[in-house]
Amino acid sequence: MDLVIDARLVVRQGAFTLDLALTAAPGEVVALLGPNGAGKTTALRALAGLTPLSEGHIDVDGKPWHDRPAERRPVGVVFQDYLLFPHLSALENVAFGPRCQGMRRREARRLAAEWLDRVGLADQAARKPRTLSGGQAQRVALARALAVRPRLLLLDEPLSALDAHTRLGVRARLRRHLADFDGTAILVTHDPLDAMxxxxxxxxIENGSVVQEGDPAHVARHPRTDYVARLVGLNLYRGTASGHTVAVGTEGVRFDAAEALDGEVFLAFPPSAVALFRTRPDGSPRNLWQATVGGFEPHADQIRIYLEGPVRASADVTPAALAELRLAEGDPVWAAVKAAETHAYPA
Structure with a gap:
């Protein structure tokens, strides 16, 4: 498979080391996710030439980039706060990159006008950044990044400055532009919805290293760290499987899972699958354990309840169900999860 980028990024900064192998194909959008301090922005800066490599290489279209200065790398960057030039119009902001590449002023302005039209801002060309909405500024920043005809498009939290309503429309528009881009886009984000x-x-990435990689659907179904599980909204445990039974924790709590496996596994189920009871439920639910209410938190139109005990878990209930249960922090409860909603996969 042809690759736009084939890189190993090793950056040492004091006690922190980023060591990231990264490949991407033409037209591919790769999202780098991870907690604060994981090394995501360091990776982006290394690709852009703003942070030097301690070791490794960056090959783009089969040619080494790691020795090139930043100004000689055909990279487009959309920064978190967009960093538009406040004294320039939207048109001149977009024309800035082509002008730096040696394009004549008239031709650069013509190209900038084309890009503003492509992002739906042809009628905003004369406006200064301070008069633009957040969504409009984001689109000007994207047009400016693409106007230099980059092989590599770097997007650093490009939607984080937008309110929730604006973000929805801009995200959809950005997806359409990325689908038309024939280079590679590297997206840094904290938002799982943006990534998905x-x-x-x-x-x-966690602590400078890759902990999981794959298409969004696979990662969402099979998280391999607590951070990823929280990101995709699953309860996650590591245990030992024998057939459909998985032993979790140090107190011998056992779960029945939908899959039959043997050996070390991950076990996952969504908070919405957890049912809560004030007294032990009738019948014999197979995945049943005692817990203590550790706290509450609004979560979309639900209430997320954090459970303490031999198995720590999150459970989502409706406000009406919470009122009916009359739960308070510290209350004992019984928690149950159906085996069909409890999934195991190899560790």
Whole structure:
């Protein structure tokens, strides 16, 4: 398979080391996810030439880039706060990159006008950044990044400055533009919705190293760390499987899972699958344990309840169900999960 980028990024900064192998194909959008301090922005800066490599290489279209200065790398960057030039119009902001590449002023302005039209801002060309909405500024920043005809498009939290309503429309528009881009786009984000909606592949980084990689659907179904589980909204445990039975924790709690496996596994189920009871339920639910209410938190139109005990878990209930249960922090409860909603996969 032809690759736009084939890189190993090793950056040492004090006690922190980023060591990231990264490949991407033409037209592919790769999202880098991870907690604060994981190394995502360091990776982006290394690709852009703003942070030097301690070791490794960056090959783009089969040619080495790691020795090139930043200004000689055909990279487009959309920064978190867009960093538009406040004294320039939207048109001149977009024309800035082509002008730096040696394009004549008239031709650069013509190209900038074409890009503003492509992002739906042809009628905003004369406006200064301070008069633009957040969504409009984001589109000007994207047009500016693409106007230099980059092989590599770097997007650093490109939607984080937008309110929730604006973000929805801009995300959809950004996806359409990325689908037309024939280079490679690397997206850094904390938002799982942005990653799932925009990326073809997720690369999850923790403490400078890759902990999981794959297409969004696979990562969402099979998290391999607590961070990824929280990101996709699953309860996650590591245990030992024998057939459909998985032993979890140090107190011998056992779960029945939908899959039959043997050996070390991960076990996962969504908070919405957890049912809560004030007294032990009738019958013999197979995945049943005692817990203590550790706290509450609004979660969309549900209430997320954090359970303490031999198995720590999150459970989502409706406000009406919470009122009916009359739960308070510290109350004992019984928790149950159906085996059909409890999934195991190899560790």
């Amino acid at each position: 909606a925009l990326a073809d592949r997720l690369v999850v």
